[in-house]
Amino acid sequence: MNLHVMHSIDGDTCIMAGTEHAAFIAAGAVCDAIDRVMQKDSPVRNAFCGVRPPGHHAEPHRTMGFCFFNNVGIGARYALETYAIRRVLILDFDVHHGNGMQAKFQSDQNADILFISTHQSPCYPGTGKARETGANNNIINIPLPPGAGSVQYRRVFDDKILPAMHAFRPDLILISAGFDAHRLDPLAELEFETEDYYYVTKRVTDVAWEYAQGRVVSVLEGGYNLQALADSAAAHVRALTHGSQPPDPRVAGDVDSLAMSLETKLSLAQSSPKELRAVVHHGGKQKIVVIPDRSLQTLMKLCSGKFRKKMSSVKTAQGQVVTDDSMIGFVHDCHLHVS
Known part of the structure; x- marks a missing residue:
């Protein structure tokens, strides 16, 4: 050969x-x-x-x-x-x-x-x-x-x-x-x-x-x-x-919960918040988005790209309107609804 x-x-x-x-x-x-x-x-x-x-x-x-x-x-x-x-x-x-x-x-x-x-x-x-x-x-x-x-x-x-x-x-x-x-x-x-x-x-x-x-x-x-x-x-x-x-052995079995809690506290304390990962819902579909700057504008842009449709509003699972201020306190894998 x-x-x-x-x-x-x-x-x-x-x-x-x-x-x-x-x-x-x-x-x-x-x-x-x-x-x-x-x-x-x-x-x-x-x-x-x-x-x-x-x-x-x-x-x-x-x-x-x-x-x-x-x-x-x-x-x-x-x-x-x-x-x-x-x-x-x-x-x-x-x-x-x-x-x-x-x-x-x-x-x-x-x-x-x-x-x-x-x-x-x-x-x-x-x-x-x-x-x-x-x-x-x-x-x-x-x-x-x-x-x-x-x-x-x-x-x-x-x-x-x-x-x-x-x-x-x-x-x-x-x-x-x-x-x-x-x-x-x-x-x-x-x-x-x-x-x-x-x-x-x-x-x-x-x-x-x-x-x-x-x-x-x-x-x-x-x-x-x-x-x-x-x-x-x-x-x-x-x-x-x-x-x-x-x-950390102190949190064995509950690592994720502690990590999310610490990340929330750090985000609130820092002037440059860390990225946020969220599950967004629209029209019966779900997508994962990662918002690098935790800004509402970036979230809307990402959602528009994910669902191929311009989005104008976003609410929490409890129906509360999402703002830049409220996003600072969100934890990873939170559920949001866009329209």
């Missing part, structure tokens, strides 16, 4: 000079990151592997979907065989189902690996039905319909994924971090916002501190709008950075 030209394995997956080396480096980087978070007395608690090619479509005997080696799957087995741990959890929030991960672990009898996937359905590669649970119920598939966005995903994460993570009590968490569920990504039709990746990642690090000494390794999968990919990966890494230290 002449590797100075490109050869197609399938409609998506090609090989040329350097492909094999890059694929080995990608899988090896995951194992190296696992070493760094697992070794005794290591100061590293989590890591992000910005690798290419991705891996979650690669099946044990088949390359596909841009993927050659299943980077995260290899890492999971490496961790279990190298370190004295019993349970590895894999969370995959790529817009496409991680068929390679499911194929690799669905026949496992030991249930030492739990694979949780959220993904658009119907969508490539056509796998990932909710009924596909593995031989030992170690597969959790949560298909999302086209158009699902922040509100639906956060509800699924809080109501289904977090309880499953707590029940499994992982010794290590691996993330297949695809950012192609972003609303700007051209390959699918989910409507995630950049801040959703911070929201999810921070909660994952909190679970990791409860059961796994904070140990998380995240590995890049999909993402095909370069600006959305950059912004989402930055939000993800920011959450990993914030989650590299354990939550």
Whole structure:
């Protein structure tokens, strides 16, 4: 085979000079990151592997979907065989189902690996039905319909994924971090916002501190709008950075409530208030907006863009008219109604 030209394995997956080396480096980087978070007395608690090619479509005997080696799957087995741990959890929030991960672990009898996937359905590669649970119920598939966005995903994460993570009590968490569920990504039709990746990642690090000494390794999968990919990966890494230290033990179990309370007090005390994240409602639809300056003018502009309609008023869930002054005291994820 002449590797100075490109050869197609399938409609998506090609090989040329350097492909094999890059694929080995990608899988090896995951194992190296696992070493760094697992070794005794290591100061590293989590890591992000910005690798290419991705891996979650690669099946044990088949390359596909841009993927050659299943980077995260290899890492999971490496961790279990190298370190004295019993349970590895894999969370995959790529817009496409991680068929390679499911194929690799669905026949496992030991249930030492739990694979949780959220993904658009119907969508490539056509796998990932909710009924596909593995031989030992170690597969959790949560298909999302086209158009699902922040509100639906956060509800699924809080109501289904977090309880499953707590029940499994992982010794290590691996993330297949695809950012192609972003609303700007051209390959699918989910409507995630950049801040959703911070929201999810921070909660994952909190679970990791409860059961796994904070140990998380995240590995890049999909993402095909370069600006959305950059912004989402930055939000993800920011959450990993914030989650590299354990939550204050005085507020274990109530970290979010304290954070919102402190943020409100700081916003009231400072002349330059911090950004506000809100759930806005209009015409039966819900959208997440992030208002960087907590100003009513910025809120109206963002809402007009989100709903593609000029907005003229905004009220709280209790029907009170929102003003610049009242926005200073709002907390994250408050519900507002625009018209």
